[in-house]
Amino acid sequence: MSDGPGIPRLGFDHIFPNPRFAMPEGLLAYGGDLNPDRVLMAYRRGIFPWYNEGDPILWWSPDPRLLLYPDDFKISRSLRKKLRQKRFSVKLDRNFVSVMRHCADVPRHGQRGSWILPEVVEAYSSLHDRGFAHSVEVYDEESRLVGGLYGVSTGTAFFGESMFSLAPDASKVALAHLVALAKIWDFAFIDCQIPSEHLMRLGAVRVDRNRFLDELESTQTELGVPGNWQEHETLLSRLEW
Structure with a gap:
């Protein structure tokens, strides 16, 4: 990829351009690497990497941004019933890499392959080891991993990256538990990045980039809440739906 007009190329340092001046669709810069320090710095500034295999690393800060405020999460009657039945068990940070790999395998309309490449798994696994990337995992009655999500948490923000479901509503069960934790921990929002009709039906809203x-x-x-979230699993057993 050649230098595009107005699109800076990152160097060896971890300095990003001001995301307030990103292109309207959100493209801010390209290049650099997925060093965990760089990736964490990006999230703290409202920036995330997203690119396809064979392309340079692209860094984004979309406008508008899709945010889910915990108090606005909408639980349908059918989902609430499923949560109360407790046919699924929910765990935290036990199989982070497996969740990422399942998310990578999910076919997505209009996309070729997956952006969750091996180097992406490696980078986020490093963040997980350092207590900044987390997974919410859903298991069936036979202890099989059937759904989940993963993302990055720094400060009182959670940046959702991807989710998957191998059983009906399993990813929604994971999201419901993440929202419940966000309420307990007084998190401000769950960043869903790019507008999605599915997530907006669950209560997420478009927010101007500057406001975000x-x-x-x-x-x-x-x-x-840095560190391994597995130590907080007892909170999940106390939830009432």
């Missing part, structure tokens, strides 16, 4: 960046800045003054 202002709200994000406030979340980064808090410690949040």
Whole structure:
């Protein structure tokens, strides 16, 4: 990819352009690497990597941004019934890499292959080991992993990356539990990145990029919940739907 007009190429440092001046569709820069420090710095500034195999690393900060505020999450009657039946068990941070690989295998309309490439798995696994990337995992009655999601958490913000479901509503069950944790921990929002009709039906809303960046800045003054979330699984057993 040649240098495009107005699209800076990243160097060896971890300095990003101001995301407020990203292109309208969100493209901010290209190049660099997936060093965990660079990736974490990106999220803290409202930027994330997203690219296809064979392309340079592309860095994005879309406008508008899709955010799910925990209090706005909509649980349908059918999903609430499923949560109360407790046919699924939900775990945290036990099989992070497996969740990523399942998400990579999900066919997505209009996309060739997956952006969850081996180097992406490696980078986010490093963030997971450092306590900044997390998975919410859904298991069936035979202890098989049938759904889940993963993302990055820094401060009181959670940046959702992807989800998968091998059983009806399994990914929604994972999201419902993430929202419940976000409420307990006073997280400001769950970043869903790009507008999606599916997520908007669940309560996510489009937010102007400048507003998102202002709200994000406030979340980064808090410690949040770093570390392995497995130690917080007892919170899930106390949830009432």
